[in-house]
Amino acid sequence: MNRFALLLAAVLLALTAHAQTLHSPSHKLALRFSLNALGEPTYQLDFGRRPVLKPSRLGVLIQGQPGFVAGLTVVKIDSAQQDETWAPVWGEVKQIRNRYRELLVTLQQPGPEQRLMRVRFRLFDDGLGFRYEWPQQPRLSYFNVVDERTEFNLPANHKAFWIPGDYDSNEYVYTTSRLSEVNTTRITPIQQRAETTTVQTPLMLKSDDGLYVNIHEAALVNYPALMLSVNLQTFGLGSHLVPGPAGIKAYLQTPEHTPWRTVVVSDKAPEVLASKLILNLNEPSKLTETSWIRPQKFVGVWWEMHVNKASWNYADVSNIKLADTDWNALKPNGRHGANTANVKRYIDFAARHGLQSVLVEGWNVGWEDWYGNQKEEVFDFVTPYPDFNVDELQQYATAKGVKLIMHHETSGAVTNYERRQDEALRFMTAHGYDAVKTGYVGRIIPRGEFHDGQWMVNHYNRTAQHMAERRIMVDMHESVRPTGLHRTYPNWLAAEAARGNEFNAWSEGNPPEHETILPFTRLMGGPMDYTPGIFQIKLESWNPAQNKGRQVHTTLCKQLALYVTMYSPLQMAADLPEAYEQHLDAFQFIKDVAVDWDDTRILQAEPGDYITTARKAKGKEEWYLGAITDEQARQQTVKLDFLAPGRKYEATIYADGKGADWEKNPMSYQIRRQTVTSKSTLQLQLAPGGGAAVSFKPAAK
């Protein structure tokens, strides 16, 4: 061995055993990367002196080759840092600071091919993001990901807020348990369940010493969704990627990278909600001209179907073929919600109360047997029912200054939607629609694909881009849960992708704690179209026979508070006009509340218990506050120091009434007004399952 070889060996040894520590900008967090004796890359994360993640392995398994899991060597480690501020097109705040330190580790596969993979870490003061990257290289072009080895090894048996791993649905009630108690078998699966200890992200965790940890991902592009397999003994979390039909997780081509794996950490729960880490890890907007994108409130021909007052379908028949049916010859059932007269009623209501738009579901033919048959040709997205006059409604809405929102339910038949999407979007443009709610209820076609697999992820993203090219805003239901891509496609206003308010209409409902968990889980990735604003809490009044015992599991005031605690630029006033007309005083809050914000303050928050949030309306000196609680009554003391100093505001307080209770007396509320300043303090009494909403407007001078 000559001297050069000796030197080289020494360097290689050093690199093999390489370990490097990175501190976040304010030194709140420390990341340590190292390669263990087996050549496995590992990382660990500390919050001050408290471990967030114990040493956890990294790696990706590739079909038909050694992959990037063990026997790796470190080729080099680069570092970088960033501190910039950017403005979202819309959002919870006007400006977002993106400040991190970065480590870029280049790893080499064992074997003669010398294939390279990089791990890029970005460490913020509020958490960590990292991803795998494959640069273009001579011996790696096309490759298939068989599995990901990424671990998140938690140091203790944390409390977890979880829903079961299901490749097709995230519309579950959250279970709160220790990690050691995770077991999804007692939860009825909605569609395709993974192993019984696999849970979905965002996963919210809390340690016994008060550390809040949120694990999710950012910028899910050309890759399946990440789920987490819990080791009930060690509290390690393993990666579980949603498979494709042949079991392969992702088909990739260099240069490529995975989504960012994100770990948001704080000892204060509100800071988790305030984190912009996931947005910062997404790419900037691909759209340069965005004036056509409008955060908005809307009503819709929708809840009346959920409460069995109307139907999506026009006729009551159970076996129909799209191509062969003469829709004009069908016998109408007399309960079809999306009829011209009824839609006009909603347009009138929206116009009268200053809401921007009206969603209409069930307008297009195919709803007679739209669900559950794994059928491909369910809808064509361009043919209205005989009682829905597209042109007449377009003119009517335009005259009233209201927009109609299109609805594209796919019934899971995505191949059908994709081949008709061009025509559907041209139809929208021709008829003045500039927003669409899409839906993916049921099993996916292409058969063998799942809602959360790579192919469908690409579909959602491609759809957002297609819509953007045509200046169309989109709200996706039953899609994969968001990962901050609304930064990149700001026309992607919202998604459902969790258990929405609608479950209160026809299931055992959502428990009162549900809305205190969602911001810590589902909403970490982006806005949710939760459809708040149900005033007629007891649903029997709409249809006593079919809605027996059904009700929304909140007080009326909590429904108001959700407009603030559940951030979305697209907020539905989900109840029927006739429900609002009986409570126009309370409805005033929905009319007033903003949907785009200069600033947001998470004042109080504990997952599963309560959230109090204040937000400043975009470009206005108005603030809105929402406070919600779980099934426990609470008194929340709110200091108003977020208000501009020295100014007087008229606060209108919408509070649970005396004896209010989500179950027994949900519709009791009281409205009071008082003048406040930044030095004032409000005492808010929240009923069991209750809430409070407050508007602050500059007082007349």
Added chain:
Amino acid sequence: MNRFALLLAAVLLALTAHAQTLHSPSHKLALRFSLNALGEPTYQLDFGRRPVLKPSRLGVLIQGQPGFVAGLTVVKIDSAQQDETWAPVWGEVKQIRNRYRELLVTLQQPGPEQRLMRVRFRLFDDGLGFRYEWPQQPRLSYFNVVDERTEFNLPANHKAFWIPGDYDSNEYVYTTSRLSEVNTTRITPIQQRAETTTVQTPLMLKSDDGLYVNIHEAALVNYPALMLSVNLQTFGLGSHLVPGPAGIKAYLQTPEHTPWRTVVVSDKAPEVLASKLILNLNEPSKLTETSWIRPQKFVGVWWEMHVNKASWNYADVSNIKLADTDWNALKPNGRHGANTANVKRYIDFAARHGLQSVLVEGWNVGWEDWYGNQKEEVFDFVTPYPDFNVDELQQYATAKGVKLIMHHETSGAVTNYERRQDEALRFMTAHGYDAVKTGYVGRIIPRGEFHDGQWMVNHYNRTAQHMAERRIMVDMHESVRPTGLHRTYPNWLAAEAARGNEFNAWSEGNPPEHETILPFTRLMGGPMDYTPGIFQIKLESWNPAQNKGRQVHTTLCKQLALYVTMYSPLQMAADLPEAYEQHLDAFQFIKDVAVDWDDTRILQAEPGDYITTARKAKGKEEWYLGAITDEQARQQTVKLDFLAPGRKYEATIYADGKGADWEKNPMSYQIRRQTVTSKSTLQLQLAPGGGAAVSFKPAAK
């Protein structure tokens, strides 16, 4: 038991044991339907006194219910007959007679649901067609076919001409063997192989006593292709349907029916080739205005890529992304065939020789790494390479009276094609294209689907319909093999779907018998784009280094004969212009030969050995004759009694030259002219692997 019950029991017994015999219109064939003791429906078929099929079971297995296989009862049996004549838009003959007798058996499933299935038999003098039908009914709307029970129980160990069951490809050499010797293991699979005793249809069989039996299907719509599993001991053939990703064979909704299962029978081989049974079982044309559909001959920038004289791709790079590539910045490899100047050369050649059109492959970006990577975004179908000027070529071709044929290679990424198809067809219309060759090389996306499964069958049919709506003719390659749907969609001029001439360019080639088998197998379902007309038989002359030892496995004259023996309304003159220019005397036959016919006479035929066919050009008093042989030299005596009596014709005879031999001396030919009448007889000397072509034109008076 009261008297009524007794009566009912007797009736039920009678129906359970029901047997009924149906004779074909001229009593050549007899079909016997019966229900056996297990309530299994069976059928048998006789040709005079000779059994064609022994009692064979019928039935369909349905997911999650008893299905329609056993315990069935006969509800009723209806009969009908038909005798009509119809005219195809184009074809081998001007008029087709559709004459059959029909039996419609209504069967009821055991169990309380009383679900119904019908079997409809149509018995022609040249064979049998039958299919399963499910009428609309209260307790059967959506159902999934798990398997089909249809049997074809042959009475003896027939000789069979077979290719292995492969869900993705039919591009195989035929094996000739006894049924007992079927074994696909020694044949290298192209893609996804079924069990080792499964073969594809059309399956050609010959009994030791000279009965010719062809089993295939007609009108393959919304169902997977049928393959046949051979029982090596009993000579029974079972049904093997191509599965979908979850193993389900077909997702159906009432009212629905399967394709027709067809059995063409004769004791004369030419009658099998002349059978119009499959066309008769297809639905009439869905197109009313068909003047834009033109049978045609074409040349193409194509063979020069196969013989390594040019490339499909523009640059020699191996890892490219459609969306991210600056095609103008790529370094051209200097061998790109689809460049403007070269295409003009083909346009000039087509115009000079009266050929209607020019196919151009490799015109659009994406060919750099188009194959084998299971990649979805390979082509966009609208972006030309920098050296292909769409507008200039459109103008140039129009000025010369020539049409360009579009090429849409999907690389198997059918989801990508479907979502771009609308735009691709608009592009075609905008640039004057009215015909397209589509291609499906490689594994299918949606992943888990196969070329011959239900989803892809629907894709091909939908594509034919989309094209028709836009007045576009289509030629599909790597599609499922045809089943007569060109009657329904006469814009669907041809398909490949078998092992074409191209295999001679880059594989062990096609054996000399290949073209004598194809009309008895693949062509039973419809025209094939076989791409005949290769004159430069020895391929080394194009590229000595890369084509070492490669040659077409016929004589030059056999290439001419194929224009007659291999019927297609779309015939390529597949060789390079410079090849034809060296043999313009022989090329005259290709210029002359028709592609649409008033009449066809199969004069001599034996599968695997020889075929002699004469056809009368549509609307002209011209006949064309082709005679081919396998590796054996033959003298064929041809009586010209098909010519109009009392007329004189000038016959131009293109015959193998002295010493001609497909292998050693393939390009030797001689051309002679003689005056003939309907009383003349021609002696045609066919060399080993050779052929002869004759044109008959009215002699000058």
